[in-house]
Amino acid sequence: MSAPSDRSGNLWQAEAVVTPLLIVVGAAIVNDRGQVLAAQRAEPPALAGGWEFPGGKVEPGERDEAAIVRECREELGVEVEVVERLGGDLPLERDRGVLRVWIVRLVAGEPTALEHAALRWLDATQLDDVAWLPADAPLIDELRVRLARV
Numbered sequence: 001m002s003a004p005s006d007r008s009g010n011l012w013q014a015e016a017v018v019t020p021l022l023i024v025v026g027a028a029i030v031n032d033r034g035q036v037l038a039a040q041r042a043e044p045p046a047l048a049g050g051w052e053f054p055g056g057k058v059e060p061g062e063r064d065e066a067a068i069v070r071e072c073r074e075e076l077g078v079e080v081e082v083v084e085r086l087g088g089d090l091p092l093e094r095d096r097g098v099l100r101v102w103i104v105r106l107v108a109g110e111p112t113a114l115e116h117a118a119l120r121w122l123d124a125t126q127l128d129d130v131a132w133l134p135a136d137a138p139l140i141d142e143l144r145v146r147l148a149r150v
C-alpha cells in the first residue's frame with residue numbers, strides 16, 4: 001500500500017516524527033555533609049510513595065538548568081545553583097521521554113515538602129533505604145560513589 005499524499009504530492013509526515021521528546025529534569029541536591037535530598041511522590045497514584053529527585057518537565061524553549069532552578073523553587077521553596085550532570089539521558093517508564101539528573105547545591109532556604117509526601121537527606125550508606133522510581137535506578141551507584149567523596 002502506498003503512503004498517503006496531499007495534492008502537491010508531498011508525503012504526509014508520520015505523527016511519531018513530529019512529536020516532541022519530553023525532557024524531565026531532576027535535582028540531586030548534595031550538601032557538604034555528603035548527603036543527597038530524596039523526595040517521596042504524593043501523586044499520581046501509580047507513582048505515589050516512590051522516591052525521586054525533585055524536578056519536573058522542561059518547558060518549551062527552557063534550558064535544563066533554568067527548569068531545575070524553577071522546579072526547586074516551586075517544589076521545595078529553595079534557591080539552588082546547578083553544578084553538573086549526573087549520568088546520561090535515562091528512559092522514562094511512563095512517558096516517551098528522558099530523565100536528566102543534575103547535581104545542584106543549595107544557596108538559600110531550607111527544603112520544604114510543598115508538593116511531596118516527605119523529604120529525606122540520605123548519605124552514601126542510606127541510598128538503598130528508599131524505593132527510587134525505576135528510571136532513577138541506574139544513577140544510584142554513581143551517586144553513591146560521588147557522595148562518599150564529599
Ligand SMILES: Nc1nc2c([nH]c(=O)n2[C@H]2C[C@H](O)[C@@H](COP(=O)(O)OP(=O)(O)OP(=O)(O)O)O2)c(=O)[nH]1
Nearest residue numbers: 024025026052053054055056057094099133135136
Ligand atoms: N521529578 C522527577 N520525575 C521523575 C523522576 N524519575 C522519574 O521517573 N520521573 C518521572 C515521574 C513523572 O512521570 C515525570 C515527571 O513529571 P512531573 O509530574 O513531576 O512533572 P511536573 O513537575 O512538570 O508536573 P506537571 O506540571 O506536569 O504536573 O518523570 C525523578 O527523579 N524526578
